[in-house]
Amino acid sequence: MNTSVKELGDLVGRDYKEGFVTDIESDTLPPGLDESVVRFLSANKSEPQFVLDWRLDAFRRWQEMDQPDWAHVHYAPIDYQGISYYSAPKRDEDRPQSLDEVDPKLLETYEKLGIPLEEQKALAGVAVDAVFDSVSVATTFKDKLAKVGVIFCPLSEALINHPDLVRKYLGSVVPATDNFYAALNSAVFTEGSFVYIPKGVRCPMELSTYFRINALNTGQFERTLIVADEGSYVSYLEGCTAPMRDENQLHAAVVELVALKDAEIKYSTVQNWYPGDEEGRGGIYNFVTKRGACRGENAKISWTQVETGSAITWKYPSVLLEGNGSVGEFYSVALTNNCQQADTGTKMIHIGEDTSSTIISKGISAGRGQNAYRGLVKVLKGAKNARNYSQCDSLLMGDRCGAHTFPYVEVKNPTATIEHEASTSKIGEDQLFYCRQRGLAEEDAVSMIVNGFCKEVFRELPMEFAVEAQKLLGISLEGAVG
Amino acid sequence: MLKISDLRVAVDGKTILNGLSLEVGTGEVHAIMGPNGSGKSTLANVVAGRDGYEVLGGTVEFKGKDLLDLDPEVRAHEGVFLAFQYPVEIPGVANIALLKEGLNAARRYRGEPELDALDFLKLVREKIKLVEMKEEFLYRSVNEGFSGGEKKRNEIFQMAMLEPSLSLLDETDSGLDIDALKIVAGGVNSLRSQDRSVILVTHYQRLLDYIVPDYVHVLAEGRIVQSGDKDLALKLEAEGYGWIEESAGAAA
């Protein structure tokens, strides 16, 4: 009659609402990767020579690297020659100059995803760069942002219009050869957003990039670069979805953040790539390198992520705390259900004096999901009075899933204060019964308890997206009761 | 209102309730007393629909419906409320959020419109006065960090909000100081009416000074072994359970 905790995992059925495919004509490169592909990608976007050189160097180094195998995830080897490295809606040949020229099918796609691109319909106060497969299809509110000197555009455009600015920072936080996937990305990156906030400017609206993988057998390799000049502030949100397909698709992105003196960057992600089906068929391999540098006194970088999608997630948004008094934060919710695997966490590298970092990680495992937190707190010799607080909580639903915690601490300065708390709990039968006794249906009770568990993270998200994230968890936890 | 006949319940293969029968009429207040471990909480939990109890036989009828057939939330919507002996903590879930969901779910079930934020708050302000609870408790996580007495008060507050037709109070008086006891009793009495019934599980006759029951029962050996009026509670207070167990044993 009732559902026991054991059966709870089954309750967490999934209904991936973004799984449709847009039927649109695309220009897609045949699968395969060699130097000519790298040259094509660069020439196709008329990139300056320095970018091509940088790409080629990364490509050569990548060929000598091995795929990392230390993460707590398992998957069949990826055939990098079986992937297409470029796909773009056909109309891109003469890129749309205004929204009127954008293919109505694309506008419809984003509308369906709840991201209207017409400015009058758009969420008030949010500028959106919409990336479809390998190209940006529209960026909203550009003029309004330009008035205060904020640059928000596709990276390909920035490489042409602001080459010096990009050159100064591109690869300065995540070097081309940082790791296997970062090297691959540096060689073949296509699109992503570029943001520059000038000195003393508080960006007047939320900036947001929405990524959509549509084409079959394509990888998405976007690269995002955000630079906040002295005393500026920006809040940026990244969202992503993909159609349901039986094959795995690779997403290997790089995000670099640079916060100069007294600047603050708040970077939020709601990651909802297709997770694969109940048997573990299909889904996105999400191998992402995200890192920020606090490159000046009292700079602050805050990562907030809600990871509900992808078959495999491998990402560690990190902060290099270089400036004295700089602050790094990492707030994360990672949900794995069915056969999903996540190995995620952060690295906080304390370099300057009086630097502080906070890590709040909430892992939720259901079905046969495997969820690992992997974190490193490193305090270098010169980092006097560094402080870190870490809290890693895991919530298990059912008894076929797993939670794993790998916290690493390296302290080279004795004045550091490091605090770590961890907990693992099962979603309590007594909590569920309590909620149901008060009148909540079982799945509403599950959703409420899980959302409560994630509250410390959700409250870091911009208002509209916090609501979105809660709904998303709700959907991920929706299932057939009774 | 509630009719329990020959109820037999086991937990982990061990029979706890063994042929329990009890009838609670509309508007009546019944007190159930009995030694530790005799099955009082088991009874309350089975009526409310908690998982993990094996019903071996018997029936539980509530307003003419077979209660054992319904999910716990449906029983709640039908008007069954359980004030827990040990209210559970739910981190991150605001007290008021849970209550609003629960209340509106019941209203939907009854085909009534949901209360909007304003009407809901109005109701909250009215009911919270009954239990003299500070408003800050509304926004704190459900029971998290509440003292024992505060948890019990919160149970009564929720009861007042949900206006159930049958309230089961499982040792709501335990751990309360004398002022809190009066407040809790006041909350229950304010709800007392011709169409609401109450079952009080308690160890102390003291509570019954404030909430005067129509009937007092003694649960032992898995059954109601003795029933009477409030004087029975006084006798139990003075003499303990020994004499009942003896006479029950003799009768068997």
Ligand SMILES: Nc1ncnc2c1ncn2[C@@H]1O[C@H](COP(=O)(O)OP(=O)(O)OP(=O)(O)O)[C@@H](O)[C@H]1O
């Ligand atoms: N989940 C369980 N597993 C094993 N035994 C249980 C379980 N729940 C109840 N019992 C046993 O059933 C018996 C009755 O328990 P119950 O909690 O109903 O007693 P009670 O009358 O409420 O006692 P108290 O006055 O101490 O609250 C006890 O012996 C208890 O140990």
Ligand SMILES: [Mg+2]
């Ligand atoms: Mg009890």
